[in-house]
Amino acid sequence: xxxxxxxxxxxxxxxxxxxxxxxxxxxxxxxxxxxxxxxxxxxxxxxxxxxxxxxxxxxxxxxxxxxxxxxxxxxxxxxxxxxxxxxxxxxxxxxxxxxxxxxxxxxxxxxxxxxxxxxxxxxxxxxxxxxxxxxxxxxxxxxxxxxxxxxxxxxxxxxxxxxxxxxxxxxxxxxxxxxxxxxxxxxxxxxxxxxxxxxxxxxxxxxxxxxxxxxxxxxxxxxxxxxxxxxxxxxxxxxxxxxxxxxxxxxxxxxxxxxxxxxxxxxxxxxxxxxxxxxxxxxxxxxxxxxxxxxxxxxxxxxxxxxxxxxxxxxxxxxxxxxxxxxx
Amino acid sequence: xxxxxxxxxxxxxxxxxxxxxxxxxxxxxxxxxxxxxxxxxxxxxxxxxxxxxxxxxxxxxxxxxxxxxxxxxxxxxxxxxxxxxxxxxxxxxxxxxxxxxxxxxxxxxxxxxxxxxxxxxxxxxxxxxxxxxxxxxxxxxxxxxxxxxxxxxxxxxxxxxxxxxxxxxxxxxxxxxxxxxxxxxxxxxxxxxxxxxxxxxxxxxxxxxxxxxxxxxxxxxxxxxxxxxxxxxxxxxxxxxxxxxxxxxxxxxxxxxxxxxxxxxxxxxxxxxxxxxxxxxxxxxxxxxxxxxxxxxxxxxxxxxxxxxxxxxxxxxxxxxxxxxxxx
DNA sequence: TTTATCTATGGAAACGGTTTCATGATTTCG
DNA sequence: CGAAATCATGAAACCGTTTCCATAGATAAA
Numbered sequence: 001x002x003x004x005x006x007x008x009x010x011x012x013x014x015x016x017x018x019x020x021x022x023x024x025x026x027x028x029x030x031x032x033x034x035x036x037x038x039x040x041x042x043x044x045x046x047x048x049x050x051x052x053x054x055x056x057x058x059x060x061x062x063x064x065x066x067x068x069x070x071x072x073x074x075x076x077x078x079x080x081x082x083x084x085x086x087x088x089x090x091x092x093x094x095x096x097x098x099x100x101x102x103x104x105x106x107x108x109x110x111x112x113x114x115x116x117x118x119x120x121x122x123x124x125x126x127x128x129x130x131x132x133x134x135x136x137x138x139x140x141x142x143x144x145x146x147x148x149x150x151x152x153x154x155x156x157x158x159x160x161x162x163x164x165x166x167x168x169x170x171x172x173x174x175x176x177x178x179x180x181x182x183x184x185x186x187x188x189x190x191x192x193x194x195x196x197x198x199x200x201x202x203x204x205x206x207x208x209x210x211x212x213x214x215x216x217x218x219x220x221x222x223x224x225x226x227x228x229x230x231x232x233x234x235x236x237x238x239x240x241x242x243x244x245x246x247x248x249x250x251x252x253x254x255x256x257x258x259x260x261x262x263x264x265x266x267x268x269x270x271x272x273x274x275x276x277x278x279x280x281x282x283x284x285x286x287x288x289x290x291x292x293x294x295x296x297x298x299x300x301x302x303x304x305x306x307x308x309x310x311x312x313x314x315x316x317x318x319x320x321x322x323x324x325x326x327x328x
Numbered sequence: 329x330x331x332x333x334x335x336x337x338x339x340x341x342x343x344x345x346x347x348x349x350x351x352x353x354x355x356x357x358x359x360x361x362x363x364x365x366x367x368x369x370x371x372x373x374x375x376x377x378x379x380x381x382x383x384x385x386x387x388x389x390x391x392x393x394x395x396x397x398x399x400x401x402x403x404x405x406x407x408x409x410x411x412x413x414x415x416x417x418x419x420x421x422x423x424x425x426x427x428x429x430x431x432x433x434x435x436x437x438x439x440x441x442x443x444x445x446x447x448x449x450x451x452x453x454x455x456x457x458x459x460x461x462x463x464x465x466x467x468x469x470x471x472x473x474x475x476x477x478x479x480x481x482x483x484x485x486x487x488x489x490x491x492x493x494x495x496x497x498x499x500x501x502x503x504x505x506x507x508x509x510x511x512x513x514x515x516x517x518x519x520x521x522x523x524x525x526x527x528x529x530x531x532x533x534x535x536x537x538x539x540x541x542x543x544x545x546x547x548x549x550x551x552x553x554x555x556x557x558x559x560x561x562x563x564x565x566x567x568x569x570x571x572x573x574x575x576x577x578x579x580x581x582x583x584x585x586x587x588x589x590x591x592x593x594x595x596x597x598x599x600x601x602x603x604x605x606x607x608x609x610x611x612x613x614x615x616x617x618x619x620x621x622x623x624x625x626x627x628x629x630x631x632x633x634x635x636x637x638x639x640x641x642x643x644x645x646x647x648x649x650x651x652x653x654x655x656x
Numbered sequence: 657t658t659t660a661t662c663t664a665t666g667g668a669a670a671c672g673g674t675t676t677c678a679t680g681a682t683t684t685c686g
Numbered sequence: 687c688g689a690a691a692t693c694a695t696g697a698a699a700c701c702g703t704t705t706c707c708a709t710a711g712a713t714a715a716a
Contacts, residue, residue, distance in 0.1 A: 003701095005703095015704090026665055027664050046437070048441065049442055050702075053381070054381075054701090054703075069406050076398055081427065091423075094420050114378055115378075115419070221607070256606050331673080332674095342695070342696045354694095356694070371683085383672080384674065
């Protein structure tokens, strides 16, 4: 493996000059530039990025945190972020927290050890107070997730609205018995706000909730199936269910079909995110502008890194869209 | 940011000894070890990974190439690889080739610049001859994809079997007019072998194929919809269609429903991969042991890196499983 | 014409670790 | 008891760049 020294020797110049050519520094005559280029070509030289990182104290790498990459919401996000970053010379390290607090903290050490220039959190497992100290080691920002205490740039949707829009839709369809079904993340405002929106819509309509209809721990299709069975077992059953993701909604629907229930007449279902599967099966859902969110976030992050901007709260809020299909 | 020097000074020892403690080298007395630990604690010291990378000439990072992370086949793969790697102290760089030859080559430079210790390709866009030269810079291996010329470890399924099993199933269901629908990757043996398997099954059954029934460029649900419309427009229509992915199959089915076709009576559809969506909608499909594949591949790669094994062909072949549902 | 500024280059320090080598102290073994 | 092996530590070299500083010639300004 050729080093810059080898190139310098072959070109009959100093390392410094070679470095200048590589980094497009002015003050190198065209003649020397040509000499260096030829030498690099001949030796098939490529600068060693570890050395570069050490000297420049930057890695051109950005970490993206997601709970699980198989969740289509997050994989879409990562797809867009990855492409955007790659186009600008940054690479992406994927950190899957697996909904685990420990795992999240483990990965945070990445920033501390200077393995990345910054990180984007799409979901938070720990209290903000556990994450905040890491801000000393480099820029952190939020995308999708948001938090009052976090003094960081945030690209998000107001999930109160999300919960409200969906529930409001069900109410307008004539439902008064509406179940609520979500994940299980205590530290996340996405979860709690959405629930707040749900309750807000109910209260406005003067509807009383049934505590039994608050179903948690639902992330996947299988969870949806389980949720359906919980609903089916109830004495006082809801006529509609608000879910936190299209996958869960799809699982509920699938199991409902197995039990010969008619959707939406026996049970109306509304999903969240507008994943491809929602269109496929005809699920009413609340669309989140994932790509837009992802791109704005990555743009912000690269901006912050390149201009060494101080970390401060800067909120970019995007909007939901209700997509009405045949499940409601 | 504290350096090893600061720790050494505070502990009243040399950098060497501190380094030994960090790297769990024997020959350090418990007393000094304690001194070092305390100093590290007090200074909140973390070794700088760029420096470490430079000196040790390794990055503890592995690049994984996928066409697009939103394809569930690949996101499952990446999920497993990411977790497996992370458990063993490696991190994952995600490289999305976007089905582009250029993009693939661009990312290959990662290995050259020593940004990663090795790379796993799950799909190949370029001819192997374009990829091979990069083997000089570090270990490369294949997972899912395979190639005759590639003298590298390969975890794969024999796609001839895959194509055969699926087509055979359709034939057994009484079909003789079977369309074939796939992506568009010329460099990939996954694609060509699967087609070979399809033709093999037909030939064995003495069935003549119709060239018009060879449909390409199909990756997504939307592509599936388009494919359906192409089929619907035909004068001589197939009664069954073999697809290269569950997403495409789902798209075909969805559009068939829109046109009031009955599946499987008007058109039988078989998917590939056994994604969650297949179970959801009742799609017959050919399961690939994705998780197993991913894990074996990552295990291999880490093994190769840690034991500096020479790159050689080593094939690990896994098996398909036909999952019969109601679309056939 | 002298002085200040700009251009072009190289030597050496710096980035922050790990590894090699040297050395002395301690233990083991014949 | 002396030689050999093992343990414990530190100084210095090294990994491959970029950057700071010095120098010198060329050009511009006074």
